[in-house]
Amino acid sequence: MQKKSMHELGRKSIDDFREATKTPIIIVLDNVRSMHNVGSVFRTADAFLLEAVYLCGFTPVPPHRDIHKTALGATETVAWKYYPTTGEAIEALKLSGYGIYAVEQATGSFLLNQQGFGPGDKLAVIFGNEVTGVDAGILPICDGCIEIPQLGMKHSLNISVAAGIVLWELVRERL
Template sequence: MRRGYEDLERDNPYLVLPRRLARMREVLARRQKDLVLFLDRVKNEHNFSALIRTAEAVGLQEIWYGFEEPYEAPINVGVTLGAHRWVFLRKTEDPRATLEDFRNRGFQVVVTWLGAGTRDFREVDYTRPTVIVVGNEVEGVSPELLPLATHRIMIPMVGMVRSLNVSVATAVILYEAFRQREAAGLYERPQLSSSEIEAILRKWAYEDVLRQRRKK
């Protein structure tokens, strides 16, 4: 007789192999809770999905995204290759209030910008609690968010074309943050508490697995 899901839950709090569970714990031990990516009206699903994949690769735990319209996250699973399953996507309908909240919690707000008053992205100290804000593919970051910026940054370029695709530019910035944080040893000590890690493992290694099994 086939065992029910209730039997599985009673006998095992996780539904993955020990090696898989160990890998999850290893990843969570390096998650950077105080490095956050904020996507302001990024609508192209390839860009949005590539951003998720890069952010997960450098250990981000949260990605926020904001739209004025009732858009849902434009995820292309062929681009994320599953990375969207391992981060927490947070939607806000009031980006300004969300960024103000981050500032009130001690985060610096680092905004990509091609206008006046910018600095080289490598000059910023990303070992501090940081929200990196990137904007729409055509219009960039919303003007109303610029006054909240602790730093406005740009990537130096010497070619005829003076801008990069948003997913490429963000990858460059995220890997500078990764470089600085790794050099400072921030990936060597967990930022998530034991209870936070166990709660996430419950989702990844039990609830999500169970949900997938029920779809079959």
């Protein structure tokens, strides 16, 4: 076994990435405070060729060296928009035909491994604040909540870890 070379990995150029057909998933960050988490989410969005990242409320926006530190250039490839409130982002997404799903432990949520999304479904996935999660006022305007099954004593994950898990599960069946 041998590591693949950069050529073998088939990396896209920035222009190739921008022109490529995207996975119809948009990440919405609801008042995420950590620039490192924001950068990590951008990097994950790039890895899965997602359509965009929406930054809401007090979520920091690029350019910033602390975002760049974990994004490693993904803020240059992944489209992003800023909205003063998450509600405004959801309103725009609904008008564009996206299903809106918060990643949150909530009454009536469905487990990630039991989701039934199809390959062409346009999805917006909301990740919340590192301490308080997705704002409780946002949940009633979502189409549902996705919950990551957790078996241990701790029932929370860092947002960048949660994003990687959820997005892989949503993207893998589209491959």
